[in-house]
Amino acid sequence: xxxxxxxxxxxxxxxxxxxxxxxxxxxxxxxxxxxxxxxxxxxxxxxxxxxxxxxxxxxxxxxxxxxxxxxxxxxxxxxxxxxxxxxxxxxxxxxxxxxxxxxxxxxxxxxxxxxxxxxxxxxxxxxxxxxxxxxxxxxxxxxxxxxxxxxxxxxxxxxxxxxxxxxxxxxxxxxxxxxxxx
Amino acid sequence: xxxxxxxxxxxxxxxxxxxxxxxxxxxxxxxxxxxxxxxxxxxxxxxxxxxxxxxxxxxxxxxxxxxxxxxxxxxxxxxxxxxxxxxxxxxxxxxxxxxxxxxxxxxxxxxxxxxxxxxxxxxxxxxxxxxxxxxxxxxxxxxxxxxxxxxxxxxxxxxxxxxxxxxxxxxxxxxxxxxxxxxxxxxxxxxxxxxxxxxxxxxxxxxxxxxxxxxxxxxxxxxxxxxxxxxxxxxxxxxxxxxxxxxxxxxxxxxxxxxxxxxxxxxxxxxxxxxxxxxxxxxxxxxxxxxxxxxxxxxxxxxxxxxxxxxxxxxxxxxxxxxxxxxxxxxxxxxxxxxxxxxxxxxxxxxxxxxxxxxxxxxxxxxxxxxxxxxxxxxxxxxxxxxxxxxxxxxxxxxxxxxxxxxxxxxxxxxxxxxxxxxxxxxxxx
Numbered sequence: 189x190x191x192x193x194x195x196x197x198x199x200x201x202x203x204x205x206x207x208x209x210x211x212x213x214x215x216x217x218x219x220x221x222x223x224x225x226x227x228x229x230x231x232x233x234x235x236x237x238x239x240x241x242x243x244x245x246x247x248x249x250x251x252x253x254x255x256x257x258x259x260x261x262x263x264x265x266x267x268x269x270x271x272x273x274x275x276x277x278x279x280x281x282x283x284x285x286x287x288x289x290x291x292x293x294x295x296x297x298x299x300x301x302x303x304x305x306x307x308x309x310x311x312x313x314x315x316x317x318x319x320x321x322x323x324x325x326x327x328x329x330x331x332x333x334x335x336x337x338x339x340x341x342x343x344x345x346x347x348x349x350x351x352x353x354x355x356x357x358x359x360x361x362x363x364x365x366x367x368x369x370x
Numbered sequence: 371x372x373x374x375x376x377x378x379x380x381x382x383x384x385x386x387x388x389x390x391x392x393x394x395x396x397x398x399x400x401x402x403x404x405x406x407x408x409x410x411x412x413x414x415x416x417x418x419x420x421x422x423x424x425x426x427x428x429x430x431x432x433x434x435x436x437x438x439x440x441x442x443x444x445x446x447x448x449x450x451x452x453x454x455x456x457x458x459x460x461x462x463x464x465x466x467x468x469x470x471x472x473x474x475x476x477x478x479x480x481x482x483x484x485x486x487x488x489x490x491x492x493x494x495x496x497x498x499x500x501x502x503x504x505x506x507x508x509x510x511x512x513x514x515x516x517x518x519x520x521x522x523x524x525x526x527x528x529x530x531x532x533x534x535x536x537x538x539x540x541x542x543x544x545x546x547x548x549x550x551x552x553x554x555x556x557x558x559x560x561x562x563x564x565x566x567x568x569x570x571x572x573x574x575x576x577x578x579x580x581x582x583x584x585x586x587x588x589x590x591x592x593x594x595x596x597x598x599x600x601x602x603x604x605x606x607x608x609x610x611x612x613x614x615x616x617x618x619x620x621x622x623x624x625x626x627x628x629x630x631x632x633x634x635x636x637x638x639x640x641x642x643x644x645x646x647x648x649x650x651x652x653x654x655x656x657x658x659x660x661x662x663x664x665x666x667x668x669x670x671x672x673x674x675x676x677x678x679x680x681x682x683x684x685x686x687x688x689x690x691x692x693x694x695x696x697x698x699x700x701x702x703x704x705x706x707x708x709x710x711x712x713x714x715x716x717x718x719x720x721x722x723x724x725x726x727x728x729x730x731x732x733x734x735x736x737x738x739x740x741x742x743x744x745x746x747x748x749x750x751x752x753x754x755x756x757x758x759x760x761x762x763x764x765x766x767x768x769x770x771x772x773x774x775x776x777x778x779x780x781x782x783x784x785x786x787x788x789x790x791x792x793x794x795x796x797x798x799x800x
Contacts, residue, residue: 210649213766220452220765227451228379236454 254312254327257305257344258352267350269324271298275316283309284316303346307333323356378469382439383753389431424554428517429509432749433702436756437694442474444694444760452764481687489583489680496581501681501688504574508695511567514560515702516622517748518552518712518741552745553622560621561613564703565606568658571696572598575660575667575677578689582680590676593771594660594667600778601657607786608650611793612707615643625711637715640708646789648708650782655700656759657778661693663766666774701755709751712744 205211227235240247249255260268271288289301310333316325329352336342442458447470450457461472488494557563572595579591613619616627630638641648657664668676678689705711716722719740721731735743769777 213762216765217761220761223454224448224451224761227454237451237456238454239456241456241459 249330251328253330254314255329255331256307256327256333256352257310257316257349258326258329258354259303259346259349260324260326260353260356261350263355267299267303267324267346268322268353268356269300269303269320270296270322271300271303272321274319274321275325278315278319280313280315281309281311283307283311300346303349305344305349306342307344308336308339308342326353378466378471382469382471389435421554425513428552428554429512433509433512433695433698434691436753437698438478438691439474440694440697440756440760441477441690442470444697444756446470446473448757448760449764452761478687481684484683486683486685487680492583492680493581496577497680498685500574500578500581501685501692502574503577504571504692505688505695507567507571507574508692508699511564511699512702513555514553514557514563514621515699515706516553516556516625516711518744519622519626521552521741556622557620559619561609561619561624561707564621565602568696568699569598569602571658571692574692578681579677582677584680586673586675586679587677590667590669590673590679593669593673594677597660597664597666597774597778598658600775601654601782604650604778604782604786605654605658607783607790608647608654609707610786610790611644611647612640614790614793614797621706621711625706625713628710629713631715637710637713639710639713644708644789644793646785647793648704650786650789651708652700652704654778654782655704656762657774659693659696659700659759661697661759662763663768664774665768666771697759698752698756701752701759704755705748705751709755711751712748714743714747717743 223236227237229235262268269286271286273286273288276282276284276286283306285302285304285306286300287302288298291297291299312327314327317327331352447457449455458470458473459467461467461470461476463472488497575594575598576591579587579589579594582588612624616624618624618627624640628637628639632638632642636642660667666676667673668678670676673679678686681689716724716732717735717740718731719737721735721740722733724732
């Protein structure tokens, strides 16, 4: 038989003053009055309210917030993506559709002729960003994917995704590719 | 540009004060001026005209204005601030949310436009009449509450006014013509009148509960009746000591008695003379208004909404406003009986006397300004007492029904009796 470890708590008798409730009511009133006056203070930093007035005061997202995708561009404004299919292969929601095509520039092997993300299927997991070997797709735009009234508008094509895109600091193709003779 | 909340609050409260005081006084002064310029109307019409003006300004201007604004500021905004919330702020006038004032108007419009539901087999006549039976007593009681003393005419003669003050320390005596402007009806048994009126309010609750043909409503009505009868006893008895000390039932004379200063600095208000009676009266009065922590007749957790479960539209609105009007009325009674009514310490008819009544006033004020200060002081005391009631309402958890009854009969009643006994001993010895 194991021993049951019973802890005996001493019940404190209420004193007469506590029994009469009057000092306790005054104490409670003190707390509510303090909250009331702090919260109507004209100085915002003294208030204890933590409410965001959401639509009027948008919340700040953290830097790691996964927002709408964007496709980064090269120095000459062309899409950075080389249509390697890593992202569409890895995508668990199967929402990225890429059709590759030959590029005119011999130093660039392929480019995406069609690059469509179905935002209704996307689960914002961020695996496409992890998979991308050339920093072409990012989710750091900090913007919501808007709501759609029409399913057709949920397919974001290459040009729409590039609108948000900027230049990447990473060198295209890494160190191993020889410099383009131009 | 958005107006900050504290500025909006100041503006709104200032507007209430200025509106109440300015309208009350300005209109009556205008009537008096018209009486001197125009040929006097035949007698009953003149008196009736003044009384109607007073009722309109005091009851519908100040009391109803304050009571209905309390539904917003007291219950929704104040509770929100206490609980670190913001409260309603989305409805807007011209892009200004004005600490939720548009919500108050929107609520009123919504109540008027909703469908009026009377349950099957309910007594339609009583069901309709009950809200009025609740609201009317809460407003009729104001007839006896004085907002200011008799108004002395001929204020242009400062010498006369000054002599009048020093003639009978510490009261001011009008040696010239006087008018009773700031009290609707001067009854010498004002306290009895107020109590009689407050007591009938329970008929409205009981009738509302019974006429709804609903068991929850009936239970709520019965609870309201039992609770109000229990607390009526302590409410009356707690004031018996006050009656002994002041020796009058007249509210005006009670307030005049409270003008005295003990040792030259402590105003002998009712709360100083009878602190226990103030506590008992305020507690019993809060129980009479049937709001939390004494909201057993409403009983949200067990009786749906108590006696007004079956009410909708403006009938429901009127019941709510009646509750708030009763709250304001309790504030008014407490201000008159325990907080010196219109008195501001050290303020006499021609200014502030900080160093005793001998000599010149420390700060000279024209008589009109003194009257306005006193009116503002009275309104301010009422507002603070109403605020305190709402503070308590959001501070305390509610009682169980047997606890309410036990508090009423086993704690408040013996305490009131003991207070009465001790006061009687002291009064008879000294």
